[in-house]
Amino acid sequence: MxxxxxxxxxxxxxxxxxxxxxxxxxxxxxxxxxxxxxxxxxxxxxxxxxxxxxxxxxxxxxxxxxxxxxxxxxxxxxxxxxxxxxxxxxxxxxxxxxxxxxxxxxxxxxxxxxxxxxxxxxxxxxxxxxxxxxxxxxxxxxxxxxxxxxxxxxxxxxxxxxxxxxxxxxxxxxxxxxxxxxxxxxxxxxxxxxxxxxxxxxxxxxxxxxxxxxxxxxxxxxxxxxxxxxxxxxxxxxxxxxxxxxxxxxxxxxxxxxxxxxxxxxxxxxxxxxxxxxxxxxxxRLVNAAQILLNTEKLAKKQLDVMVTNSGAGHSIPTGVGDLRQVWIEISIRDANNNLVFQSGFLDKKNQLSDDTIIFRTVLGDGRGNPVVNLAKARQVLSDNRILAKQTATQTIDLDFVPKKDSVITARLLYRGMPQKILNLIPGEPLGPLPVVEMAKVSQTI
Ligand code: HEC
Ligand code: HEC
Ligand code: HEC
Ligand code: HEC
Ligand code: HEC
Structure with missing residues (x-):
């Protein structure tokens, strides 16, 4: 750059x-x-x-x-x-x-x-x-x-x-x-x-x-x-x-x-x-674009693998304005009594995602390694973890516990056009919230 x-x-x-x-x-x-x-x-x-x-x-x-x-x-x-x-x-x-x-x-x-x-x-x-x-x-x-x-x-x-x-x-x-x-x-x-x-x-x-x-x-x-x-x-x-x-x-x-x-x-x-x-x-189109699967083999080591496959798009998921589009993984684990023991990727009350959410997107940079929101200032692509056509991305989630028998793990792949954080920066009448679409879902009892 x-x-x-x-x-x-x-x-x-x-x-x-x-x-x-x-x-x-x-x-x-x-x-x-x-x-x-x-x-x-x-x-x-x-x-x-x-x-x-x-x-x-x-x-x-x-x-x-x-x-x-x-x-x-x-x-x-x-x-x-x-x-x-x-x-x-x-x-x-x-x-x-x-x-x-x-x-x-x-x-x-x-x-x-x-x-x-x-x-x-x-x-x-x-x-x-x-x-x-x-x-x-x-x-x-x-x-x-x-x-x-x-x-x-x-x-x-x-x-x-x-x-x-x-x-x-x-x-x-x-x-x-x-x-x-x-x-x-x-x-x-x-x-x-x-x-x-x-x-x-x-x-x-x-x-x-x-x-x-x-x-x-x-x-x-x-x-x-x-x-x-x-x-x-x-x-x-x-x-x-x-x-x-x-x-x-x-x-x-x-x-x-x-x-x-x-x-x-x-x-x-x-x-x-x-x-x-x-x-x-x-x-x-979105519900026929991707699949999501779980691999629970490493649970004893407090790890969960989530695999997302781009099965339907002829390009990356997401594509287009890849710095704005958000495709992310939402995970919950409930124990046998239906108590929530783990969650990640849930929208908060302000319609925002926490920093540890797994989001597939590009991040633009200023040429010195700092992320920029304004694409007019983009002198480099800092990162790009979007899922290529027909490829599978495996994400390992670190848990700080070993889920008990009969727990239910649910993972969803979700899409929205833009982060609320960016919408909030735009002056004038509030924009959003943009619709969230469930692209794929998997649920497994262990
Ligand atoms: C094999 C089928 C297929 C082919 C080929 C294909 N697309 Fe797509 N396209 C999809 C699917 C499925 C989606 C919805 C998932 C997504 O957003 O990636 C999509 C989404 C899109 C979007 C919206 C992306 C977003 O997230 O905002 C655009 C723009 C687009 N395609 C343009 C193109 C263009 C241009 C080409 C050729 C260079 C192309 N597509 C080739 C299947 C295809
Ligand atoms: C008065 C009727 C009429 C109007 C108005 C009209 N078309 Fe057509 N157009 C046709 C017909 C009839 C065909 C032939 C369809 C076929 O061969 O199957 C055609 C064919 C076409 C084709 C295919 C050409 C090819 O060789 O593959 C295109 C592209 C097209 N029109 C675009 C347009 C556009 C753009 C406009 C407006 C600027 C327009 N048409 C206005 C009647 C019209
Ligand atoms: C983004 C570009 C784009 C726009 C906008 C667009 N077309 Fe087309 N159109 C195409 C392409 C590309 C094809 C042929 C696809 C191919 O051959 O693979 C096509 C095919 C056609 C044909 C041939 C019949 C068919 O559908 O196969 C007609 C007639 C036609 N278009 C008319 C129109 C009219 C009328 C409009 C506006 C209402 C319009 N197009 C807008 C790109 C466009
Ligand atoms: C003149 C430039 C231009 C051409 C040519 C063009 N596109 Fe687009 N396309 C755009 C723009 C700009 C948008 C986005 C509009 C917006 O979101 O405000 C768009 C949007 C789209 C979308 C919707 C994306 C979404 O998020 O839902 C699809 C799908 C798409 N184009 C496919 C195609 C295909 C297929 C062709 C070729 C046949 C084509 N485009 C040709 C400029 C173009
Ligand atoms: C070379 C063509 C091109 C130029 C120049 C361009 N765009 Fe786009 N824009 C597109 C295409 C293609 C899409 C559709 C991709 C998608 O849906 O993700 C799009 C989509 C968008 C969207 C998403 C809209 C929505 O409803 O979600 C925004 C925002 C946008 N462009 C902003 C801009 C801004 C701001 C500029 C100038 C700084 C710009 N674009 C210049 C081609 C262009």
Whole structure:
């Protein structure tokens, strides 16, 4: 990480020496297209209404409006004075408001976001993804777009079919849309100035067994996330059946129509906007992601092993904003009379976890080994104990007693989007508590 600081400082010093005001390049991206080149999701939905309904109030639709994102982002931006840190804190809109950024407004987080054009407030949308023709880099949104010219001349929409002949727009088969790369360029986030890995979902998938060298056996992001529908979680540990149907009411029957719910683990935000279906599907995804087991062989030595297996996710558990997400183990031991003799990982009255809780997460650092809450200050990843795809993490718990015969040990794997401690730092109306989801549970009598 020292290297990164040097890389960063060198140009700063040169610019300062030259007396030039430093304007971070990534914070002021150039406008690429006129706004009227992009077509409203409502127009696409006129024919692809089922797809539009799935996408409506998904986390992609809500990426700009998401109140958790907005409040965290504004909080992180406060009080920064160092140029590299500011550059990162201003860069959020590149992925969260992508249509705005490529059409000129907003350029950065601190712009007056209430002036965001209506179409851009609709987040990651139809005409953004389906105008994508290439990727320049596998992080920080390197999508190259070739949008049409609005409704009168909609241009080419790129997708999975090689024989599509719609009359409204042209259509073209796209290898990019079948590959994890179209997702990965946004689902890998590097610090805009220091290069620190802030999110690595694509890289985790790329290094996982799901990325089979044989394309026939490979399970892409779409292979799980665009097969899910209510009642069919489509994870690595459950069936991923095809979804036969048609792309519009009167177009031909296809073997598979990719679903557009884009459900991950967010069980809070979609529900706030009426996306109840997405909220329930996130729970279905989480309860089919992992398994938890106990090994009681070392109890006589006052030790208990808890094994957590990532059986269903195509990347680490948790993934995404790994410094915020919390996946943790809650354990209780009750003796034969049902008296609680041991507990760990229980939320206290303030909705917080004690420091000795086993939490799977990443910890970001300031470059000198100290943890930082503000990712804008992150110059290093201090630790990462998240569970890789198809791998098992074994945690040994030290007890200060030998549990008696007929005691019941119960362990649960729990998920929530963010620690209460961080939510409490955010000024204004209290945020949270965020929902807690039980991902897996095991109970054993000894
Ligand atoms: C995050 C990017 C993204 C967004 C947003 C998105 N799509 Fe798609 N869409 C895809 C991908 C990727 C595929 C093909 C998946 C594959 O081939 O593996 C696809 C497939 C399709 C297809 C082909 C039929 C099918 O579903 O298989 C249509 C039609 C379509 N999308 C329309 C839409 C419409 C309409 C919207 C907005 C309501 C939309 N898409 C939003 C990425 C996106
Ligand atoms: C007037 C109706 C209509 C509208 C409006 C419409 N489409 Fe389509 N679209 C179709 C039809 C019909 C197909 C062909 C489906 C098939 O071949 O199975 C299609 C196919 C597609 C495909 C698949 C292309 C391929 O080759 O894989 C994509 C992607 C797509 N549309 C995206 C969009 C987007 C994005 C919008 C909004 C900007 C949109 N469509 C608006 C009718 C429409
Ligand atoms: C084998 C199936 C599978 C594949 C492949 C897969 N995922 Fe997931 N994904 C899951 C499951 C299960 C969860 C819920 C558990 C979790 O949060 O990790 C999930 C959760 C997520 C989340 C929410 C994470 C969080 O905790 O906030 C995101 C974002 C995501 N996936 C993106 C992707 C992307 C991008 C790819 C491709 C690079 C991908 N996924 C590939 C199964 C899969
Ligand atoms: C333009 C950048 C971009 C692209 C391209 C993109 N995503 Fe996303 N995705 C995001 C952002 C930003 C969010 C988070 C929005 C939020 O939480 O406010 C998100 C959220 C998600 C979630 C929900 C996570 C959760 O916690 O529930 C899933 C699942 C997901 N994306 C999968 C995909 C898949 C699969 C693809 C490829 C077909 C893809 N994404 C392409 C930027 C992108
Ligand atoms: C390169 C693309 C990219 C950039 C730039 C980006 N994000 Fe995100 N963000 C994502 C993706 C992808 C997700 C979904 C991952 C997940 O759900 O864990 C996400 C999710 C989030 C979430 C979780 C929201 C929720 O409802 O739980 C927060 C908070 C967030 N981002 C804050 C920020 C802030 C603050 C910035 C700027 C400092 C930023 N992001 C910049 C791609 C990006």
């Amino acid at each position: 020292k290297k990164n600081i040097r890389y960063f400082l060198a140009p700063v010093l040169i610019l300062l020496a030259a007396g030039i005001l430093l304007i971070p390049a990534a914070a002021t991206p150039a406008k690429k297209f006129d706004l009227d080149r992009f077509i409203e999701p409502d127009t696409c939905g006129g024919c692809h209404w089922e797809i539009q309904e799935q996408w409506t109030n998904s986390m992609h639709h809500l990426s700009h409006k998401d109140p958790v994102y907005n409040r965290v982002a504004k909080f992180l931006r406060q009080g920064l004075i160092q140029a590299g840190e500011i550059e990162e804190a201003e860069s959020c809109v590149k992925c969260h408001t992508p249509v705005g950024v490529v059409t000129g407004f907003p350029k950065k987080l601190s712009d007056d976001l209430s002036k965001t054009p209506e179409i851009a407030t609709q987040g990651i949308q139809c005409d953004y993804c389906h105008s994508a023709v290439d990727v320049t880099r596998m992080y920080n949104n390197g999508l190259v777009l070739a949008p049409g010219h609005g409704e009168d001349d909609p241009g080419v929409k790129h997708g999975p079919f090689d024989d599509s002949e719609p009359d409204f727009h042209e259509a073209a088969f796209s290898k990019l849309h079948q590959s994890s790369e179209i997702c990965g360029t946004c689902h890998n986030v590097k610090h805009a100035a220091f290069g620190t890995d802030l999110e690595t979902t694509y890289t985790e998938w790329e290094n996982s067994p799901y990325n089979d060298p044989d394309p026939e056996k490979r399970i892409t992001c779409q292979g799980c996330h665009m097969y899910q529908r209510p009642g069919i979680p489509a994870t690595g540990s459950t069936a991923r059946p095809e979804n036969p149907g048609s792309a519009t009411e009167d177009s031909m029957e296809r073997l598979h129509i990719f679903t557009h719910y884009f459900v991950g683990a967010n069980t809070g935000v979609t529900g706030l906007f009426g996306g109840k279906d997405k909220q329930e599907m996130a729970v279905e």
